[in-house]
Amino acid sequence: MLHPSLAFEKGVPSDATAIPMPPPAPPPRPVDLPGVAPAASTGETPRPPERPAELSRSAPAGPDAARPAQTVKEDGKAGPSDEAAKAGETVKPTASGEIPVPPPRPADLSGSPLAVTVAPLDDSACRARLERLGARFEALPAISNGQCGAARPLKLTALADEIALTPPATLVCETAEALARWTTEAQVAATRDLGQPLKSLSIGTSYECRGQNHDPDAKLSEHSFANGVDVMAFGFAGRATISVMPATEGTPEATFLTAVRGRACDFFRTVLGPGSDAAHANHLHLDERQRNAGHRLCQ
Template identity: 45%
Template sequence: MRRAFVAFTGLTLIVAGLVGCGRFSFESREAWRRQAEEACLSAKLVQPTAYMSFASEIDGPGTCGITYPIRTTAFARGDVGLTSRQTLACPIIPEIDSWLARTVQPAAELYFGQRVVDLRAGSYSCRSRNHRPGAKMSEHSFGNALDVMAFRLSDGREITIKSGWRGRPDEQDFLREVFIGACRHFTTVLGPGSDMFHYDHFHLDLARHDPAGRRRVCRPVIKFDPRLDPGTAAVRARPSPVPNAARAERPALPAADPARDPFGQAPRLSSRMDPMRAPGPDARVPAAPPRGGFFDND
């Protein structure tokens, strides 16, 4: 009788262990991920260079991995470096390059008179979303996401998301300009104010939130008049110009009060329109997602 009890108990523990690790033991990566990688490579959207090389397949643990991982130390044909080497899947790299060329560099020249020369960023990591036990696997687990913590300008100045989102006026404007621009390139964009996990970085990914891959998540919803035309990256004239003197005197936002603002979200800037609801000429700008609640997409 005792032997039977011990055997039953052992079998129960084994079954419980298999169930607990089911995500790693029995699930497989979605087929579209490999297909997207192969399509990107077939189109030669990414090719080996002095700063970009192909590595051996990453397979596991569990569903984590990249079929054709690419290790890179720079984007934009080497013009924008990385403070540390990153590993990504092919599809997201052209979108990062396009975002840098069409939004980030024009915005840096507009607001600072400088160019961005480096990014402080993070990429591949086999983990659940926001490191939360039981959550779905992060897009970082498939090399399909990039976290951007800071931009370094050609004069050596570093603009961090953590301090710049509520910092000097030019930093606020630059970060909001590149945040809104990112929503035209990536299916998920999360920044300060979206939830407690993204107070210090922009999360960018190409997740498929629906079978057709059309739904987009862009949080927080902010009110800000972009000065860059989304179609040409040209600077648009302001409908109501603000004198330079008055603009220079606009104070930085006060530091976040954890009791009132636990996620570090800046107060909404006054605007004639909500860019998430008024996409303008670029059809890829998403409509505003539902308000309220947290998105667990990192």
Template identity: 40%
Template structure:
């Protein structure tokens, strides 16, 4: 090929290249992918679709609720003692091993000034039941049999941390839930001790009547004739049993 031919061929190649650029043939060539985002700049998280609800206010725990209910029950009992005219001291809860009283009072007198001798520690409901027994049963029966009013209720045992005499379980005395009545003093006659009384005597009639009439008020009533352990006192307690079962002997 001569020199003239080489020049002509070069001119043709330049013209072809120019036409390709003008027609955008190279514009269809794939472009290089963009680099991934830098690891030190994480994508901004999407905002929550809904605002978070505020946490509800704290509620009472079951224990706190129970304590509150207990305080209300105990307070109501103390109010009733005051309205009945009883003299007593509110005492802090008792806890002595397995023995305890949740709502103790030291009772010193009942309605109408009937003295508790000695002043005795017991659960509030027991004090309330004693007041009811004295006003509804003992005082009217003393007037009927002796024509006089009781002035003193003689207590042998109220709260005492011990088992039952047979050792089977905890005594109601260990819960402040029972009292042992040893006898009475009166305004116009000699004292009366709980014991086996002469049959058909005013003392026997009085003792029998107040023992039987204690049964609707207390859950357990034991006295002379029930067993050897209760020949010299009346045991009265508020022990709860299934089906509201009561022992009255």
């Protein structure tokens, strides 16, 4: 690096000897660019012309200028006028000094809001399959009881081979079809393990609006939607009824009960019975409750 004195001698100014220069002055205003001059007579700067009358809106002066226009509703409360809000204008009183009220609501818009209704699913195909399975049933009116109910319940009275349901079961078609298909398997097991044809099913509960396990604080049972059925016992023509109870291991009764319970898991999404819990110690609970990912509960 050059010494400052040598840099100065060679014509290269150093930081120590640099002299700041003032900024350049702006160019003069062009002569042909006139400004706004005051009026000669009054000496005041002229103002822009007034807004045309057809573009003006009447608005209240003073502190209320920013408030929306108000009308008096039928209930005596003040509210903004829809028409005035759209036009940005105030509602002026009539000659008598009263503020006009809006017209009455049209009759076809009065009353409570329309309820959204969902048409029940068509189960005609299911009913046709149920008939082909040899079941006897009749349609019942829709059930509606608070959160409980069924849109298209059936009264199921008998299944294939004249297997009676005592008493008849009130079920939706999907659950009735599952019961009919399972019973055909129970008939095969009865003939094989007991040598006697199945003649009846003793039904404990089908439709009933209640919580799970009769607990009023629990989630609603599938019985509440005619989607579950409890089988208490199996009846036969030539032998004693077999109740759904723990049977002596190795006996024909135990073999039959084990077989029909296992086959039920192929037709129902929920199967609970003796050994599951105390609430199902004397019957088979069968239902078609939908679960995530098609999960089934078979206990």
